[in-house]
Amino acid sequence: MVQYSRGDLKGLSKLRKLWVESFNDTYRGFRNFIRTNSKYLRIYIAKSEGSIVAALYHIPCTVNGIKAHYLYGAATQTKHRGKGIMRHLISYSLDDAKALGEKLSVLYPANQHLYGYYGRLGYERKCHRKTVVVSRDDLMNIGEYGGFCPSMGVNQMARFRNSFLKTDVLIFPSEYMKYSVSSTKIYGGKIVCTDKGYAIIEKDENGECIISEFLAEKENVNILLGEVLKNSKAQKFIFNYPASMSLFKNEKLSEDGMIKKLTDCKIDEVYIGLSNG
Numbered sequence: 001m002v003q004y005s006r007g008d009l010k011g012l013s014k015l016r017k018l019w020v021e022s023f024n025d026t027y028r029g030f031r032n033f034i035r036t037n038s039k040y041l042r043i044y045i046a047k048s049e050g051s052i053v054a055a056l057y058h059i060p061c062t063v064n065g066i067k068a069h070y071l072y073g074a075a076t077q078t079k080h081r082g083k084g085i086m087r088h089l090i091s092y093s094l095d096d097a098k099a100l101g102e103k104l105s106v107l108y109p110a111n112q113h114l115y116g117y118y119g120r121l122g123y124e125r126k127c128h129r130k131t132v133v134v135s136r137d138d139l140m141n142i143g144e145y146g147g148f149c150p151s152m153g154v155n156q157m158a159r160f161r162n163s164f165l166k167t168d169v170l171i172f173p174s175e176y177m178k179y180s181v182s183s184t185k186i187y188g189g190k191i192v193c194t195d196k197g198y199a200i201i202e203k204d205e206n207g208e209c210i211i212s213e214f215l216a217e218k219e220n221v222n223i224l225l226g227e228v229l230k231n232s233k234a235q236k237f238i239f240n241y242p243a244s245m246s247l248f249k250n251e252k253l254s255e256d257g258m259i260k261k262l263t264d265c266k267i268d269e270v271y272i273g274l275s276n277g
Contacts, residue, residue: 001100002085004092007043007055009034014052015043022075032186042069046076046085053080054089058097059112061106062171066239069097069103070170070272072084078137090121103265106170108257108272117254118258127257127270132248134237136229145225151193154178154179159235165217165242169271180274189275192227196220199228200275212275214241221247242271 007015012034019030034041037059046054056074060067066272071093076086107123109115117126152160158177172180181191186198192199197216201209209232214226228237243253257272 001048002053002088003047004089005045005047006096007045007052009038009043011045011052015045015055018052018055018075018077019073020204020263021078024139029183029186032182033179036175036182037173040173041177042093042096044096046089047139048080048085053077054085056086056089059172059176060102061173061176063104063106063169063267063270064167066104066267067100067102068106068170069102070172070176071105071107074107087121091242092111094260095236096112098262102268103261103263104267105260105262106257106270106272115255115258120215121260123258123260125255126259126268127272128243128253129240129256129271130245130251131241131254132239133251134248135237136235136237139225139229139237142222143229144222145226145230152195152198154181157181157191157193159199161215164217165244168244168267168269169242169273172274177274185274190231192224192231194220194224194227197224198225201228201232202275204232204234207235208238209236210238210240212240213273214239214247215245240273242273243269244271 016027016030019025020027034081039061042058044056045052054076057072059072060071061070062068074086097105107118109118113236154177155174159176162171184191189202194203197220199211200213201213259270
């Protein structure tokens with residue numbers, strides 16, 4: 001019989017093993033996630049015969065001041081998949097979230113197949129971002145190069161993000177911002193900043209640079225583009241940014257996650273963004 005409950009850090013070694021095996025990650029990656037998010041993190045587990053066979057995590061957030069959470073790191077042991085365990089664990093966790101007064105659950109499926117899976121659980125495709133592919137030559141025509149460029153720390157990035165986006169955005173705790181920044185660096189990415197914007201370079205290899213989140217005040221956009229060029233030798237750049245921004249002519253809307261209303265609330269679209277590993 002499978003039992004569902006809240007988990008805690010006492011079962012850290014078993015949670016770590018499940019995480020590493022499920023996501024092909026490293027111990028360092030899991031340790032970084034736990035260490036930076038432990039203050040607010042909620043852990044949910046499924047046990048069979050006394051052993052953890054599935055787990056997921058909730059990061060408490062807000063959207064337009066409404067209590068919500070970001071559902072993250074859902075994983076089931078390979079031999080226990082296809083038995084409905086994760087479906088029941090998600091249901092259990094959402095009941096708990098609802099009891100805590102949260103009205104919205106937000107998640108980012110790891111692949112297109114999972115959009116269908118979560119759709120069957122009541123999640124809707126109401127999260128979008130803009131995506132555009134830009135050549136280095138085109139960027140060089142608009143990017144502004146200068147000397148020293150003022151930067152910002154992680155806490156400043158969080159404050160800037162929250163004030164810049166304001167509405168219909170998933171507002172993460174500052175600890176999750178630190179996690180996103182540190183995990184980007186752990187996996188070979190980098191953060192490029194000015195005093196009025198930042199770009200999270202998630203991947204930069206084989207002539208391609210992927211910017212998972214690009215945010216800047218209008219007057220600072222070209223300066224930040226110049227900083228991106230300084231920090232990459234790529235010939236092709238893939239930018240991701242909120243649907244509310246308009247930067248390039250050939251930009252297009254792309255799916256960027258899903259939401260599920262736990263109670264009635266006036267939220268119809270949410271931007272997640274950041275680096276969604």
